[in-house]
Every structure is written in structure tokens, then in C-alpha cells.
Amino acid sequence: MTAGPPSGTEVRRDGLHRVAPGRDALIGSRGGRRPGRGGEVVPPAEFRSYYGRAVIKPPVWKAHNIAGYLFLGGAAGGATLLAAGADLTGRPDMRRAARLVSAGATGLSLAVLIADLGKPERFVHMLRVVKPTSPMSIGTWLLSGLSPLVAVAALDEVSGLLPRRWADLVGRLARPSRLAATAIAPAVTTYTGALIANTAVPAWHGAYRELPYLFGASALAAAGGLVAAASPTSEAAPARIAGIAGSVAAQLLDRAVHRRLGMLAEPLTKGRSGRLLRASRWCAGAGIALLTASAVRRSRTLGVAGGLALAAESALTKFGYFHAGTASAADPKYTVVPQREHAPATPA
Amino acid sequence: MTDNLLEGREDPARDSGYPQPPPRMGFFTDTSVCIGCKACEVACKEWNLIPDDGLSLLGMSYDNTGMLGADTWRHVAFIEQDRPLGRQNNAVALMPVGPSSAARNAQVVAAGLGDQHGARLGSETGATRLGPSPDGGPAQPVTADGRTELRWLMASDVCKHCTHAACLDVCPTGSLFRTEFGTVVVQEDICNGCGYCVPACPYGVIDQRKDDGRVWKCTLCYDRLSVGQEPACSKACPTDSIQFGPVDELRERAAHRVEQLHDAGVVEARLYGADPDDGVGGTGAFFLLLDEPEVYGFPPDPVVTTRDLPAMWRHAVIAAVGVAATALAAFAGARR
Ligand code: SF4
Ligand code: SF4
Numbered sequence: 001m002t003a004g005p006p007s008g009t010e011v012r013r014d015g016l017h018r019v020a021p022g023r024d025a026l027i028g029s030r031g032g033r034r035p036g037r038g039g040e041v042v043p044p045a046e047f048r049s050y051y052g053r054a055v056i057k058p059p060v061w062k063a064h065n066i067a068g069y070l071f072l073g074g075a076a077g078g079a080t081l082l083a084a085g086a087d088l089t090g091r092p093d094m095r096r097a098a099r100l101v102s103a104g105a106t107g108l109s110l111a112v113l114i115a116d117l118g119k120p121e122r123f124v125h126m127l128r129v130v131k132p133t134s135p136m137s138i139g140t141w142l143l144s145g146l147s148p149l150v151a152v153a154a155l156d157e158v159s160g161l162l163p164r165r166w167a168d169l170v171g172r173l174a175r176p177s178r179l180a181a182t183a184i185a186p187a188v189t190t191y192t193g194a195l196i197a198n199t200a201v202p203a204w205h206g207a208y209r210e211l212p213y214l215f216g217a218s219a220l221a222a223a224g225g226l227v228a229a230a231s232p233t234s235e236a237a238p239a240r241i242a243g244i245a246g247s248v249a250a251q252l253l254d255r256a257v258h259r260r261l262g263m264l265a266e267p268l269t270k271g272r273s274g275r276l277l278r279a280s281r282w283c284a285g286a287g288i289a290l291l292t293a294s295a296v297r298r299s300r301t302l303g304v305a306g307g308l309a310l311a312a313e314s315a316l317t318k319f320g321y322f323h324a325g326t327a328s329a330a331d332p333k334y335t336v337v338p339q340r341e342h343a344p345a346t347p348a
Numbered sequence: 349m350t351d352n353l354l355e356g357r358e359d360p361a362r363d364s365g366y367p368q369p370p371p372r373m374g375f376f377t378d379t380s381v382c383i384g385c386k387a388c389e390v391a392c393k394e395w396n397l398i399p400d401d402g403l404s405l406l407g408m409s410y411d412n413t414g415m416l417g418a419d420t421w422r423h424v425a426f427i428e429q430d431r432p433l434g435r436q437n438n439a440v441a442l443m444p445v446g447p448s449s450a451a452r453n454a455q456v457v458a459a460g461l462g463d464q465h466g467a468r469l470g471s472e473t474g475a476t477r478l479g480p481s482p483d484g485g486p487a488q489p490v491t492a493d494g495r496t497e498l499r500w501l502m503a504s505d506v507c508k509h510c511t512h513a514a515c516l517d518v519c520p521t522g523s524l525f526r527t528e529f530g531t532v533v534v535q536e537d538i539c540n541g542c543g544y545c546v547p548a549c550p551y552g553v554i555d556q557r558k559d560d561g562r563v564w565k566c567t568l569c570y571d572r573l574s575v576g577q578e579p580a581c582s583k584a585c586p587t588d589s590i591q592f593g594p595v596d597e598l599r600e601r602a603a604h605r606v607e608q609l610h611d612a613g614v615v616e617a618r619l620y621g622a623d624p625d626d627g628v629g630g631t632g633a634f635f636l637l638l639d640e641p642e643v644y645g646f647p648p649d650p651v652v653t654t655r656d657l658p659a660m661w662r663h664a665v666i667a668a669v670g671v672a673a674t675a676l677a678a679f680a681g682a683r684r
Contacts, residue, residue, distance in 0.1 A: 023588040028434020050645030118541015118561025137520035186668035194660040212667040237682035
């Protein structure tokens with residue numbers, strides 16, 4: 001581009017050219033009033049905003065994909081751990097159930113994550129870099145590492161259906177992949193807390209200290225519940241214990257989050273999130289009671305119902321937190337009020 | 349390099365690995381001289397070939413753009429306030445509002461339309477001398493709807509090109525990158541539309557284009573900078589409200605301008621984003637504002653989310669150990 005007719009100041013890297021008149025206009029200086037009236041006229045309202053519009057952008061993620069993934073990824077990681085334990089303690093039926101749950105949940109996790117991308121065909125671009133500053137990058141690597149390992153484990157369970165050569169290969173790979181999967185799985189259950197906390201969303205970021213624990217506990221509740229539901233009562237004791245422990249811990253951590261957030265906890269108690277989280281508390285109570293009863297009465301039916309209730313609790317918690325984050329981002333109050341407490345004071 | 353992204357100060361291009369970067373470039377938007385003409389919005393759209401984002405009437409002010417987004421990289425905010433600007437005697441009483449038959453109004457308007465009116469609206473024109481008020485005090489210019497004061501705030505908002513840019517830190521594909529000018533740009537051939545940067549930005553700048561899936565935002569006209577041209581918006585700004593240049597120089601100029609305005613009685617003038625010690629390490633595009641930042645739609649004290657990321661990772665690792673230990677305990681505790 002060549003210079004056209006003069007149009008305002010040219011501010012180039014080598015300096016100013018043709019400075020516009022009025023550039024440093026002393027606005028508000030004509031007139032005889034005392035200076036300093038500016039700051040006093042409007043009494044501070046509860047908080048101020050630009051016509052009530054949001055300050056930050058709420059996530060563009062679809063709830064069924066990303067909240068769904070928060071649940072599925074947790075279940076996958078937890079079930080992988082339970083599969084390893086069942087294997088080591090000689091519980092073949094529970095091992096089989098846990099491996100199938102873990103492979104199924106991992107596959108679904110990848111599917112919903114890819115479906116949520118604006119350009120799903122570019123999923124592989126995630127694997128160009130490893131970025132510790134991005135929990136999504138680390139999580140993608142964890143999940144991409146976990147999926148083939150749990151797939152091998154699941155194939156090992158159904159090796160009778162495979163051609164001979166494949167079955168042999170799967171059999172030889174089974175042990176090392178089990179070890180590797182067990183090493184990765186715990187991180188898969190907790191990093192999702194860091195994933196959503198590492199945003200400007202007030203209700204998520206405000207709870208960054210608690211969310212990894214909450215999501216890990218909730219993952220154990222989901223995995224314990226699903227595996228308990230899918231295994232015979234006689235073998236499922238560890239799944240029941242893990243599920244109940246996870247559920248109790250999740251409820252306690254949920255309270256801790258409420259205490260931490262203060263006024264930012266409002267979106268967790270109101271509207272859709274409030275309903276989801278209240279329902280999750282009901283499911284937790286029901287699940288714990290049913291699973292305990294199933295252990296005492298040796299009842300498979302009670303075990304299935306209790307296990308599914310715990311899984312539902314976990315899903316409701318994840319959806320509740322997801323929607324609360326979106327609501328806290330959409331209302332400028334939750335961005336402005338907490339920041340105002342630290343913000344530099346008004347001049348004069 | 350990641351450490352630098354989290355902790356580097358003041359020279360983001362060098363921190364990102366450019367050995368001999370040119371000076372960091374940015375914008376100083378002096379909102380006190382903004383006249384709300386929106387030339388910047390138009391110039392930006394034209395130069396960057398940004399698609400139309402609908403013709404809407406938002407019904408809140410003369411601003412019908414609303415906020416920054418995938419298809420709005422410059423946004424001019426309009427704020428109408430019932431308060432004075434500096435020492436200025438405002439022109440409220442000169443405005444023909446209310447029933448035109450009101451004798452007082454007609455008189456005021458007629459006086460105001462004298463030869464001085466156009467040139468000196470808003471200053472002492474004499475037209476506001478209304479005679480003593482009923483209680484004997486000095487005359488107050490009052491409109492038909494009872495207001496005594498009026499000022500307009502106008503501000504052209506843009507991506508802040510943060511020193512510590514959350515969008516860049518969280519991008520899992522490396523699509524967002526730091527240019528040699530210290531600015532933050534999306535590589536559209538890399539972005540896969542994961543959407544992580546959208547809620548990560550503490551200013552609500554970057555956004556996803558729905559029909560395309562990828563995210564878009566201001567590039568500080570990377571293409572123009574690369575050939576020594578200034579960005580389209582600052583080039584088009586008729587009042588030099590948007591000033592482009594090396595950030596160091598702009599900060600000096602901005603500090604001077606605040607002093608100048610304070611001396612002129614505009615005590616509420618303040619800089620926003622010019623402090624390298626704020627939560628984002630200072631911004632490459634910063635502002636002179638005449639009210640609290642939140643009035644313009646800015647966050648009052650933004651903090652880059654990745655500042656807390658080391659703590660988050662620590663908690664995630666401890667939590668993972670806890671999950672593994674609980675699973676172990678569950679097997680240890682289960683007797684058959
Ligand atoms: S303002 Fe937002 S989009 Fe712009 S550089 Fe900062 S974090 Fe990124
Ligand atoms: S949407 Fe694109 S630019 Fe934003 S974080 Fe994802 S890949 Fe990076």
C-alpha cells in the first residue's frame with residue numbers, strides 16, 4: 001500500500017507523521033466547574049457492568065459431549081484400576097466386567113471428544129505438540145495412550161472369538177499393557193478437574209484446589225458402581241467398597257467446594273445445576289444403601305440397582321458442575337464482584 | 349519455553365524463543381478522544397475479510413455490535429451516563445427534549461441555536477444562563493426528564509495481546525502462537541476448534557465461528573505489520589484514539605496523557621492494562637478509561653488462569669495418588 005491522501009496521523013515504526021489536530025484534546029476542560037466532581041456522582045451500585053453483558057465468553061462446549069466426557073473418562077480410568085486389582089486378586093468375572101467397562105468408556109470418551117471439535121477431522125492436530133500448560137494437551141496424550149492399552153485388555157477377555165494368531169499376540173501383549181494402563185489410569189480420573197479449572201470461568205477456576213479430588217472421587221463412584229453392577233455379587237466386594245468410598249468422598253468434597261467458592265457457589269445451588277446436584281445427592285444415598293444391602297443379602301438385583309445409582313450420581317455431579325460453570329461465565333456479576341475486591345482503587 | 353510462557357516478563361517474543369525480535373508492538377486506545385465513529389470496526393472487517401455477523405438492534409445504546417467475537421475484532425462501546433465530564437458544563441439543557449411547547453425549553457433551544465451553538469456545544473455558551481432557580485440558588489440546567497448531567501463514554505475494544513496470554517497457554521494444538529512482534533495470533537490451518545481458548549481468555553475476546561468451527565480474533569494485522577504498515581483500525585481512526593506503536597513508547601505516551609487529563613480536571617482518567625505487574629503481565633493493547641473498567645465491559649482485575657496451573661497439576665497428581673490408594677485399599681479391605 002502506498003500512502004493515500006492524508007488521513008489522520010501515520011504512526012509508523014519510525015515515528016509519527018502528520019499528527020492529527022486534537023489528538024491530545026483536553027476533553028472536559030472548558031467550563032468553570034471545580035475539578036473532581038467526576039467520581040462522586042453515582043453511588044456505587046452492587047456491581048457495575050456494560051449493560052449487563054457477560055465479561056468472559058462461556059464455554060462453547062456441548063454439555064452432552066464435554067460433561068459426558070467428564071463422566072465417561074472418570075469411569076474409564078476407575079474401571080481400569082479395578083480391572084488390574086481384580087486380575088491380581090483372582091476375580092475373573094469382575095476382571096472381565098471391569099475391562100469391558102474401561103474399554104467401552106474409553107472408546108466413548110474419545111468419540112465424544114472428537115465429536116465436540118469444531119473440525120473433528122483435525123483431531124490429530126492435538127498430537128503435534130505436548131504442552132504442559134494445556135491440560136487438554138496432556139489429557140489427550142493420556143487418553144490416546146490409554147485407549148490401545150485397554151483395548152488390548154478387552155480383546156484378551158474375548159480372545160476366544162479371535163483368530164488364533166491374533167489371540168496369541170493379544171495374550172502376549174496383555175500383561176505389559178495392563179501395567180501401563182494401570183499407571184496412566186489414576187491421572188485420567190483427576191486431570192479433568194485441572195482441565196476445566198484452567199479457564200477464566202469463575203465457578204471452575206475458583207475451585208481449582210478441590211476439583212481434581214472431587215472428580216477423582218466421583219470417578220471411583222462411577223467405576224465402582226458400574227463394575228459392581230456388572231459383576232457377580234460374590235466377586236464385586238472391592239468394586240462396592242471403591243464405589244461407596246468414592247461417593248462419600250465426592251459428597252464431602254462437594255461441600256468443600258461450596259465453602260471455598262462463597263458467593264461463586266450460587267450457580268451450583270440455583271437453577272439447573274442446583275437440581276442436578278440435589279439429584280446426585282439422592283442417588284448417592286440410594287446407591288450406598290442399595291450396595292450395602294446387596295452385600296448383606298447377596299442380592300444381584302440390589303447390586304445392579306445400587307451400582308447404577310452410584311454411576312448416576314457421578315454423571316449428575318459432572319453435568320451439574322458443567323452447567324454451573326457456564327452459568328457463572330454468562331453472568332457478569334460472578335466475574336466483576338470477586339475481581340473488584342482485588343482491583344486497583346478508583347483514582348481520586 | 350513453557351516456563352517462560354508462565355513466568356516471562358515484558359519481552360514475550362524473546363521469551364518465546366525469537367533471538368532478535370523487533371520491538372513489541374501494540375495499541376494504546378485513548379478513549380477520551382474516541383467519537384464512536386466505528387471507522388475501526390469497518391476498517392478491520394474490510395481488511396481482514398471478516399464475514400457479516402448480522403444486522404441487529406440491541407436496544408441498549410447506540411452500540412449494536414454488542415461485544416467482541418469471532419466476527420468482531422474491534423468493538424466500539426457506547427455508554428451514556430448521568431454524570432459530568434471534567435469541568436465541562438454539559439449541553440443537556442440545550443437539548444430539545446421534552447414537550448416542545450414548554451416555554452423554557454423553546455427559549456433554551458432558541459438561544460442554543462445561536463451562532464456559537466455548533467462550535468461550542470458543551471462549553472460555556474451563555475445559553476445556559478436561565479435566571480435564578482425558584483429556591484434562589486444558582487441556575488441548574490435541567491432537562492425535561494430531570495437530568496442535570498450527561499456524558500458519553502466511547503471505547504474501541506480489541507484483543508489485549510496479553511504478556512501472559514491464557515488462550516495461547518491452553519491451546520492444545522499450538523495453533524495460537526506468539527509472533528516476533530509479541531502479539532498473539534491464531535493459525536487457522538492448525539486450529540481444530542477444540543474451544544479451550546474461548547473460556548480461558550479472561551477478557552472474553554476469542555470466539556468460535558459457528559459455521560466454520562474454528563476460533564478467530566484480532567491478529568494485530570500481522571500481515572500489515574510484517575511489511576511495515578500499521579494495523580487497519582489505527583490507520584482508519586480519525587482522532588488518533590487508537591494509537592499503534594512500540595509498547596514501551598505507547599506506555600510513556602499514555603502516562604503523559606493521564607497526567608495531562610488530570611491537570612485538565614478529568615480526575616477519573618486512568619490506564620487499564622498498562623501495568624506490567626497486573627494479573628496478565630500487562631497487555632500489548634491497553635486503554636485510557638474514564639470510568640471503572642467493568643463499565644466498559646472489561647474485567648476489573650483479570651488474572652491469567654495458568655498462573656495457578658502449577659498448583660492445579662500438583663493437586664491433580666496428589667488426587668491421582670489418592671484414587672490409586674483408595675482402589676488398593678478397596679481390594680485390601682474386601683475379604684471373601
Ligand atoms: S485478550 Fe484473550 S484472546 Fe487476546 S491474547 Fe489475551 S487471552 Fe488471548
Ligand atoms: S480452538 Fe483452536 S486456537 Fe483455540 S485452543 Fe483449540 S486449537 Fe487452539
